Amino acid sequence: MKIASRVAAGTGALVLSLALAACGGPEEAADTGATGAATQEPAATATTGAPGDAAVDEAHNDADTMFAQMMIVHHEGAIEMSDLAVEKADSEKVRALAEGISAAQGPEIETMTSWLEAWGEETTPMDHGGMDHGGMDMEGMSQEEAMAELEGLSGPNFDRRFLELMTAHHEGAVTMAEDQLADGENPQALELAQKIIDDQQAEIAEMEQLLQGL
Template structure:
């Protein structure tokens, strides 16, 4: 009788152990599957956040020289402008756009793209295909001016220049894929649209 009970108890314990093992194995598989899915999802999200397209590259390669020309114009205002408001505007343009140039150069480098088109000293031609870019004659003319005449020409040229930047940024915002680039584009639209309004007021326009 005792032997029978012993065998029954052993069988029950064995069955319990097998059941527990199966449950643990199942839990392990579920956990592993969830971890795999989480890793895959994180990888996908990371890839999506860093992905870029042709528009993003065109935006950086075009906006860098566009910004560089704005900086050239702004630097001329330091000793040529007569209006303190014009000098203040020029200073703000420098502070905003120089860091953006550095950021965009970083993007191009990380994407393995040629940055030669964004280097200083390029020919500022109206044939560049970028809206708002001034021709060499316009830049030479501005450099020779001073006082109120400089103020008027500077504001007129920079207004057109800003309108071109806003147009380029709008294209990036609508067609770009790289989140930091579309975010910068949005910032350019907001900031430079406000500065266009400011410059029109300084020019006496409504």
């Protein structure tokens, strides 16, 4: 009886041990699987983040660089004029137009700046002289001269002169964008150039209508 009891006890212990091992097996496998999944997550995250990192197409040529650099300066001039119009315009329609110009061109400046940084290019041109050829030139006036004239005007006279000068300014932007379409390479810069043409031609038409009403 003692021997049988010992055998039974030994058998029971063995069964219990096997049962515990069987229970532990899936848990360890699950742990291993979880660890494997955790190990794979960073790789998946990196892959997911890659398209965002590559969002800016780095393929570009000198025309793309010049377009972005010069259009940033050009947009800054338009925003400077528009902000003045928001303060001084006599007509609510002129003020609303100026607000729209400033709101649209600010983000475009940020976009072009991010391109230049991604391309490893300077964000400002070394020489602004090129802006005087179909760019910043407004009826033979520089940005500084145009601002000085506008600051000396008020009422309907301000509105009229703002619309005239901004029309000339927009025409310069359209010319610059057309040059980009002809000579540029970067697809994002080409897309923005076309958008600038479309947007600013529409605003030119709006300003011509406003001028007729003054």
